[in-house]
Amino acid sequence: MAPPVRCCVPGERLCSLEEGAAGSGTYTRHGYVCASLAGCLLKTSEDGALPVVSVVRDAESQLLPDVGAVVTCKVCSINSRFAKVHILYIGSTPLKSTFRGTIRREDIRATEKDKVEVYKSFRPGDIVLAKVISLGDMQSNYLLSTAENELGVVVAHSEAGAQMVPISWCEMQCPRTHSKELRKVARVQPEFLQT
Amino acid sequence: MAAGFKTVEPLEYYRRFLKENCRPDGRELGEFRTTTVNIGSITTADGSALVKLGNTTIICGIKAEFAEPPAESTNKGYVVPNVDLSPLCSSRFRSGPPGEEAQAASQFIADVIENSEIIMKEDLCIANGKLAWVLYCDLICLDYDGNILDACTFALLAALKNVQLPSVTINEETGLAEVNLKETNPLNIRKHPVATSFAVFDDTILIVDPTAEEEDLATGTVTIVMDEEGRLCSVHKPGGSGLTAAKLQDCVTRAVTRHKEVKKLIDKVIKSIKPK
């Protein structure tokens, strides 16, 4: 990127549609690409294609959970049909205010869905990686799923209060009492090790 | 990386800093945030001050009005403090009538005014039994990052020192007040109370001037209000973990040092705007 970064404010015309395509942080109007964020201008061009013009802010900028996004959440309550969670992170970006989500029993794992029991998968206080599958309708909130190997519980505390160690995809062990507890454990990928 | 740990285990995250005798914002345990004060910026008020304690920002505006003195003490005026914590300063507050924390803070400020004798209410009386000043002291929090009691007390003191009241005479014939806006007098500030707040961690560790985050994680807070003669005006300890007498004594000693710093700052600012 060239050192003199151009900054812009919402409403500024960046270029005409012939010169570039609208990327994130922009919109098109009257044949022009306009900025919709206050931030720095970024042009990325691939060979032959029109350069994509976007406006970027620092990592802090506000995100909303979107369908397909992997989120980190904390379980706040469970019952026999679903677990209620608070979404804390989207990808690796922390949210400033939490959003509520629901993991239904049938979305906990991919196989043998009818045998799943919520209390054998999550407990309140667990930190869970999940994927957004729907923004929900008028009544319900975000619907999340953990039906992938990489999704599920990443941090959990045992009844004795110690942080447990995963021993299989469905069990975790307390290092203090050596008792085993059932969880839908995530196979942790290196990129999510930070949490 | 640290941010993730902080969200998931905030208390454990904090304890690791305390073990090293420092805080996440780089301060030592006994270090205050940078304190600044700006006096008289609101010209529609009779006195005003803006105080910043790190990010925490409080503005105090004082409006003086006439009222009949209270029936039970006809030679006194009124000082009416009001602390306002709205969604503007933090997402933890809702709009509408004052919430619990705002009520507690207003009462704390009222107690400080009463106990410290910062101004004598007798000084606010214009005509015995007939007319007295009411000082409405509105303290609005603009940015809530912890320790608002220290900032409020300081803002109140600075604003009171900035108040200029118009001179009032009672017309003998009509019995009505006559106000001369051109001739103004300052208030007689008798004492300079300064608040110093501490947060208590795990019942033993004391840190001064806590941020909002630290207040949320702490097991208790203590606020000590001291005047220039080293007399205690108020000790405010709303619940939380217990504190040994020795620790409390330690707080008092530190409050004395803090008073000197704040007094020096306020004198400097008052002096800098005087020549005008």
Add this chain to the structure above:
Amino acid sequence: MPLDHRRVPGPEESQAPLLYAAPGEEEAAPGREAAALRPLLARAGLLSQAEGSAYVELSGGTKVLCAVRGPREAAEGRGRLLCEFRRAPFSSRGARPRPGPAAAARERELGLALQEALAPAVRLARYPRARLEVTALLLQDGGSALAAAISAAALALADAGVEMFDLVVGCGLCRAPGPAGAWLLQPSEAEERAAPARLTVALMPGLNQVAGLLGSGQGGPPESWARAVRLGLEGCQRLYPVLRRSLLRAAERRAAEGPRSTGSSA
């Protein structure tokens, strides 16, 4: 009056000393050019606890602070913009307003005007299931307060990283008393008080579209109002560069400070 236990009690009644001052002590406003703008100071991103914030000051004493929170989870499906306008009790020259229904209704009206002026500029479709909260606090009323609040709120929204079609610039006007009174741009508080008619225009300067109009007072010939709107929009265009610069400065500061901005300045 019922006792309010949530506030420290004061006297039942009190009057502003201004009522007892000899009349005519107020100096007459100096003659001024109708289209003169008051210098404007704008600063974005100064509050640590809000997602976005801005402060706008008109020389002569109008001071507005604005904070934006969100996007936060909303109960309803669609994105919503909520605006609140508050006046500090010490913001006006006369008596301190008592908290009560009358003051609340006035603030609600201004909050609604603020929301109507901002709504066209915010891309609410990008915020499903979320709400954005805007709080404006008038610290000192020196005239044209709503216009200053509109400009400050738009800056705060942009500072929060909210996706917008454009900024919004507000400009206040009032008609000078007298049969052939001219429209004055950005009136002071004294001019506003004496004026038979007032107008606030809000413009989206990049798109050159009007975002809001709020007029009140005695009617006049339609061409007089049309002239006022034109004059107001011109005023908005002249204010735009100042606001834009403040936002760019905030963006640069944030970039210089690194990802975690501490927000404060001055």
